[in-house]
Amino acid sequence: MESGQSTVAAVPTKEWVLEPETEYRFELDPGTSLAVKLIRGQAEIFGTELVDGKAYVFGQECKAAVFTWQGCTIEMSPILSLCTLRCPSTEYVSEETPMAAYANVHTALEQRRVRALQAIRGSPISDDSVPAEPPRVLVLGPANSGKTTVCKILTNYAVRTGQGWSPILVNVDPNEGGWAVPGAISAASVNTPIVTSSTANTLGSVATSAPVTLSSNALLPLFYWYGHKEAKRNPLLMDRLIRNLGQNVQDRNEDPEAVSSGLIVDTPAAFASSTGSGLKDDQRQVLIKACVDAFNINIILVIGHEKLTIEMQRIFGGRINVVKIPKSGGVVELDHSYRERVHGYQLHTYMYGLRIEPPLGVSDATLGGEPITDLTLAPSSLQISFEDLAIFRIGEEAMAPQSALPIGATRALSEMQPVAVDPAKGGSRLINSILALLAPPNPDEAERYDEEVLDLTVVGFIVVTALDIPSRKMTILSPNQGSLAGRTAIVGSFEWSEQ
Numbered sequence: 001m002e003s004g005q006s007t008v009a010a011v012p013t014k015e016w017v018l019e020p021e022t023e024y025r026f027e028l029d030p031g032t033s034l035a036v037k038l039i040r041g042q043a044e045i046f047g048t049e050l051v052d053g054k055a056y057v058f059g060q061e062c063k064a065a066v067f068t069w070q071g072c073t074i075e076m077s078p079i080l081s082l083c084t085l086r087c088p089s090t091e092y093v094s095e096e097t098p099m100a101a102y103a104n105v106h107t108a109l110e111q112r113r114v115r116a117l118q119a120i121r122g123s124p125i126s127d128d129s130v131p132a133e134p135p136r137v138l139v140l141g142p143a144n145s146g147k148t149t150v151c152k153i154l155t156n157y158a159v160r161t162g163q164g165w166s167p168i169l170v171n172v173d174p175n176e177g178g179w180a181v182p183g184a185i186s187a188a189s190v191n192t193p194i195v196t197s198s199t200a201n202t203l204g205s206v207a208t209s210a211p212v213t214l215s216s217n218a219l220l221p222l223f224y225w226y227g228h229k230e231a232k233r234n235p236l237l238m239d240r241l242i243r244n245l246g247q248n249v250q251d252r253n254e255d256p257e258a259v260s261s262g263l264i265v266d267t268p269a270a271f272a273s274s275t276g277s278g279l280k281d282d283q284r285q286v287l288i289k290a291c292v293d294a295f296n297i298n299i300i301l302v303i304g305h306e307k308l309t310i311e312m313q314r315i316f317g318g319r320i321n322v323v324k325i326p327k328s329g330g331v332v333e334l335d336h337s338y339r340e341r342v343h344g345y346q347l348h349t350y351m352y353g354l355r356i357e358p359p360l361g362v363s364d365a366t367l368g369g370e371p372i373t374d375l376t377l378a379p380s381s382l383q384i385s386f387e388d389l390a391i392f393r394i395g396e397e398a399m400a401p402q403s404a405l406p407i408g409a410t411r412a413l414s415e416m417q418p419v420a421v422d423p424a425k426g427g428s429r430l431i432n433s434i435l436a437l438l439a440p441p442n443p444d445e446a447e448r449y450d451e452e453v454l455d456l457t458v459v460g461f462i463v464v465t466a467l468d469i470p471s472r473k474m475t476i477l478s479p480n481q482g483s484l485a486g487r488t489a490i491v492g493s494f495e496w497s498e499q
């Protein structure tokens, strides 16, 4: 409930008094920012608790909610937009939230963690009815059902318990970008709450886009590069990368708390329905199965989708808990142009760091706890020779027409085929392209194979900004200054240019 206006340092602010188990929801327009301060009581944003009296800044079209279990008062600072002060384009308090249901899911996951830790340590068992396996959760749901938000809330609740958990958050939605740039699929072990401040880093800051020394909550994710936004573009490649990511996650050597923490996997909407996704039902199910196998899933959460819940129960019901959970009425319908703008914010943030102008009069603003200026980066523009970097394009676009394939060769082989891109040739489509720089291949030549580039993790991303064919040089923008000589990169279908 809105309780009126107050004045701090001559700048009008607005207070909202929230009753227990209600939330204040807001949606920001382009170019505007908002600061929220907790004045009294307890409040959280997607599971991350707000510290009393600290100004949290939001920008880049962020849409979020401040939820309270016990009731609270929050203060909202005005928005800067062409020098006018105005409220977010949408803001309201909702008394209907699915948070109680999400908290119940968290409790069930927590019981599994405790039980798994007891089993690893050989301690006395507290509850026989709970499986001794860490929770490994797959979250499925249609577009705009709140999948990413649910993953974030459950991860944040786990790290907030003070039990030393560090669940692995996995993002297999290339359209989302998650950490770093869109087109990647990734996983990171999370041990501090993920903050919400901008659409550019929905899942939190990463060490590749913010100085580790400064960004205390920076994560070190593991990336593979798919390179396209839609799963339908190359489902075979998606399948392979999901399995690679799962293998890599399972190979990690971890302490008992980390192992017991389990993992939570966020998926693309295309996995939920063939309508509009371009994936056939069998392709969809193959990709879901790839996740189930790769991450050894033992719980599937389906957000507000009866048919999908029944489908999952039919396919996996015997061995996996399939649970339907409610969708929040606060989830915002994100359209195509909004998603395109978010990709731009993500790429800009990857190169230049996160910079959101705090609202007028807010001098002590933080972005999820970090002073705003500390998150600014200076990328380098470098000129390199064509020979320095081996660039590959995978599958579809590089694919020869079926008629041109050797007799007996199948399209499937071709879709996974890395094809070398020659920057000197017209039609290389490299200008403005995002390239994923890969980890070095196997040092043992005898262990190398044709498709090895598909199985290498990504160490960073660069953008080709200019090509000089006569002198065989290209200009690239990179967040680091390191030499690229002898490196390998993959190009997908994402392009970006500074505006």
Ligand SMILES: Nc1ncnc2c1ncn2[C@@H]1O[C@H](COP(=O)(O)OP(=O)(O)OP(=O)(O)O)[C@@H](O)[C@H]1O
Binding pocket: 025, 026, 062, 063, 064, 065, 141, 142, 143, 144, 145, 146, 147, 148, 149, 150, 173, 176, 267, 268, 269, 328, 329, 330, 331, 332, 333, 334
């Ligand atoms: N309770 C809420 N109040 C306000 N905004 C919300 C709430 N829950 C989610 N949102 C916002 O709604 C948008 C969509 O949510 P989210 O990304 O979680 O959905 P999704 O199902 O993962 O989307 P996608 O279609 O990309 O798979 C996000 O901007 C998110 O911050």
